Amino acid sequence: MNFGVIGSGMVGQQLAAGLVRLGHGAMIGTRDPAKLEAFVRTYPGVRAASNAEAAAFGELVLLATKWEGTREALHLAGRENLEGKVVVDITNPLDFSEGKPALALGFSTSGGEQVQGWLPGARVVKALNSVTAGAMLDPRGFTGGEPDMFIAGNDAGAKADVTRLLESVGWGVVDLGDITQSRLLEPLALIWITHALNSGWTKNDHAFKLLNR
Numbered sequence: 001m002n003f004g005v006i007g008s009g010m011v012g013q014q015l016a017a018g019l020v021r022l023g024h025g026a027m028i029g030t031r032d033p034a035k036l037e038a039f040v041r042t043y044p045g046v047r048a049a050s051n052a053e054a055a056a057f058g059e060l061v062l063l064a065t066k067w068e069g070t071r072e073a074l075h076l077a078g079r080e081n082l083e084g085k086v087v088v089d090i091t092n093p094l095d096f097s098e099g100k101p102a103l104a105l106g107f108s109t110s111g112g113e114q115v116q117g118w119l120p121g122a123r124v125v126k127a128l129n130s131v132t133a134g135a136m137l138d139p140r141g142f143t144g145g146e147p148d149m150f151i152a153g154n155d156a157g158a159k160a161d162v163t164r165l166l167e168s169v170g171w172g173v174v175d176l177g178d179i180t181q182s183r184l185l186e187p188l189a190l191i192w193i194t195h196a197l198n199s200g201w202t203k204n205d206h207a208f209k210l211l212n213r
């Protein structure tokens with residue numbers, strides 16, 4: 001399957017490399033493909049292009065941009081290139097202005113809802129935002145067994161596609177409901193980040209699991 005990855009930071013690079021390792025096609029979108037020259041040399045299956053080309057290439061698109069630049073990155077990607085597609089929103093609307101991590105929004109809206117609002121024709125699924133980049137496509141090896149990924153979105157078919165992808169690499173999946181539940185998923189990222197900060201980032205490879213009895 002061909003994946004478009006909008007975002008060329010640590011998350012975008014880890015996802016693209018992981019997707020190619022899994023046998024998929026991956027194209028990273030960026031405003032400056034030249035800065036990824038060394039990266040694509042290291043991972044020859046990955047292509048670097050504009051946000052619009054990556055969005056058009058992807059049968060499924062992963063969104064991994066800095067929150068403040070997300071609206072602009074999606075504008076560059078082009079709504080028409082994302083129409084009808086599953087867009088996995090991995091972003092977190094983080095605000096570090098007070099010195100410690102907080103969310104820039106979250107009570108009456110969320111990043112996930114804003115992304116869906118900016119892309120009314122796309123099928124947005126919030127997922128993968130509460131775990132470190134390197135574990136997103138490789139969640140094996142956690143103590144306590146298979147971790148769970150919480151997801152949210154309005155489109156059942158889109159969530160089924162994302163669930164298949166996540167389960168295929170080893171996640172359990174917990175569907176929390178429509179895209180407004182991003183208001184719950186985004187604070188999970190703060191728990192993840194705060195625990196890493198409290199441990200001096202020595203515990204930055206942790207994930208969540210929902211336990212039932």
Ligand SMILES: NC(=O)c1ccc[n+]([C@@H]2O[C@H](COP(=O)([O-])OP(=O)(O)OC[C@H]3O[C@@H](n4cnc5c(N)ncnc54)[C@H](OP(=O)(O)O)[C@@H]3O)[C@@H](O)[C@H]2O)c1
Binds near residue numbers: 012090131
């Ligand atoms: N790091 C993690 O382990 C982790 C885990 C879970 C979720 N997340 C979330 O994933 C997202 C990506 O994180 P990251 O650490 O990989 O990268 P990042 O540094 O937060 O974001 C880098 C990307 O944002 C784009 N960007 C920044 N400002 C822009 C603007 N004004 N217009 C258009 N694009 C802009 C950059 O585009 P160009 O390439 O065009 O410069 C680049 O692709 C964030 O929202 C983060 O909260 C991160």
